[in-house]
Amino acid sequence: MDSELPRTLNVDNFEMRFADVANVELSQLHALSISVGWPHRAADWQHLLDIGKGYVALDEIGRVGASAMWFPHGPDFTTFGMLITSPRLQTNGTAKWLMERIMADCGHTCIRLNSTRDARRLYSLLGFKPKRTVYQCQGTVIPPIAGPLPLEDGLVLRRLDRNDLDAVIAFDAPAFGVDRRVHMLRLFDSSVGYGLYEGQQLRAFSMRRRFGKGHVVGPVIARNDEDAIRVTHPHVAAHIDGFLRLDTHFDTGPFATFIQQSGLVIYDTVTTMVRQEAASYGTGEDGNPVVYGMVSQSLG
Ligand SMILES: CC(C)(COP(=O)(O)OP(=O)(O)OC[C@H]1O[C@@H](n2cnc3c(N)ncnc32)[C@H](O)[C@@H]1OP(=O)(O)O)[C@@H](O)C(=O)NCCC(=O)NCCS
Numbered sequence: 001m002d003s004e005l006p007r008t009l010n011v012d013n014f015e016m017r018f019a020d021v022a023n024v025e026l027s028q029l030h031a032l033s034i035s036v037g038w039p040h041r042a043a044d045w046q047h048l049l050d051i052g053k054g055y056v057a058l059d060e061i062g063r064v065g066a067s068a069m070w071f072p073h074g075p076d077f078t079t080f081g082m083l084i085t086s087p088r089l090q091t092n093g094t095a096k097w098l099m100e101r102i103m104a105d106c107g108h109t110c111i112r113l114n115s116t117r118d119a120r121r122l123y124s125l126l127g128f129k130p131k132r133t134v135y136q137c138q139g140t141v142i143p144p145i146a147g148p149l150p151l152e153d154g155l156v157l158r159r160l161d162r163n164d165l166d167a168v169i170a171f172d173a174p175a176f177g178v179d180r181r182v183h184m185l186r187l188f189d190s191s192v193g194y195g196l197y198e199g200q201q202l203r204a205f206s207m208r209r210r211f212g213k214g215h216v217v218g219p220v221i222a223r224n225d226e227d228a229i230r231v232t233h234p235h236v237a238a239h240i241d242g243f244l245r246l247d248t249h250f251d252t253g254p255f256a257t258f259i260q261q262s263g264l265v266i267y268d269t270v271t272t273m274v275r276q277e278a279a280s281y282g283t284g285e286d287g288n289p290v291v292y293g294m295v296s297q298s299l300g
Helices: 026-035 042-051 092-108 117-125 162-176 182-191 227-236 255-261
Strands: 010-011 014-021 051-058 064-072 077-085 110-115 127-140 155-159 192-198 199-210 214-222 243-248 263-276 289-293
Touching: 010 064, 010 092, 010 127, 010 263, 014 064, 014 255, 026 042, 026 051, 042 064, 042 182, 051 092, 051 214, 064 092, 092 117, 092 182, 117 263, 117 289, 127 255, 155 227, 162 192, 162 199, 162 214, 162 289, 182 199, 192 227, 199 227, 214 227, 227 243, 227 289, 243 255
Parallel strands: 077 110, 214 243
Antiparallel strands: 010 014, 014 051, 051 064, 064 077, 110 263, 127 243, 127 263, 155 192, 192 199, 199 214, 214 289, 243 289
């Protein structure tokens, strides 16, 4: 820990101190995210604890008043997430205090995060620049959904298994910006995935897992809208009348139309913000694949 940063902070009537998020009861973290209306289940927190690090602010009697986490993706790059201050303690400087701590401790200068409206001012003060909008699309899947797009000759759409892991990681890396093997391994354990293959070549893939109020589809990685629809369609078809969520940078075009017409309407928007990140992320330059669906707002 960086000794320059204060170890305690007076917040309202409480003296708050740092603690490692890994040493806190899951039920306390769950209560914190519920207090700000977030949908995470205890299992969703556990997923994040399995692959991330972070701090909480504890009061004198050990109650969790705030949290902040980071998720390393390789040696040079990290995403931030789960920045929450309990409503009764907000606007007292707690989130800034935790953010300064995790920025000092994470050891990464290239950072990406997805900011709610409440947090934008804070992140701007800390040097993050807005980059893209994220459309949080969710809702009950309404029948009839559009039929699957036809597959051209030589294309095969099939369920992913462990043997596809290396192909998935290699295809995902230029879209996401870095190789996120550790995260993909964790996702494979808890997701149903589909891959679109042209011969031995992976052309697009998607995953879905339990999250919050229902299921989330993500990541979805493809080179064009049509392939993105092809790999997303089986997840939507499997959840007719069920609650589904997909976070995407697209609000127009065939992919956005497909998910919105299936009942996943734009529920909220957040802003992707970055510190010292390569400009080419997510642009699909040089024929690179593109992120059509994010894993989550914390993991990108
Ligand atoms: C966003 C959030 C974490 C801020 O926590 P906090 O402890 O109140 O933040 P701080 O007191 O450290 O404030 C940091 C800066 O942000 C500003 N700020 C805090 N809340 C704000 C809000 N709702 N709207 C605009 N600015 C806000 C503060 O004024 C402060 O700026 P200043 O130093 O110039 O005064 C908190 O509002 C929250 O938990 N919101 C719900 C969950 C969420 O949106 N998390 C962010 C995920 S990206």
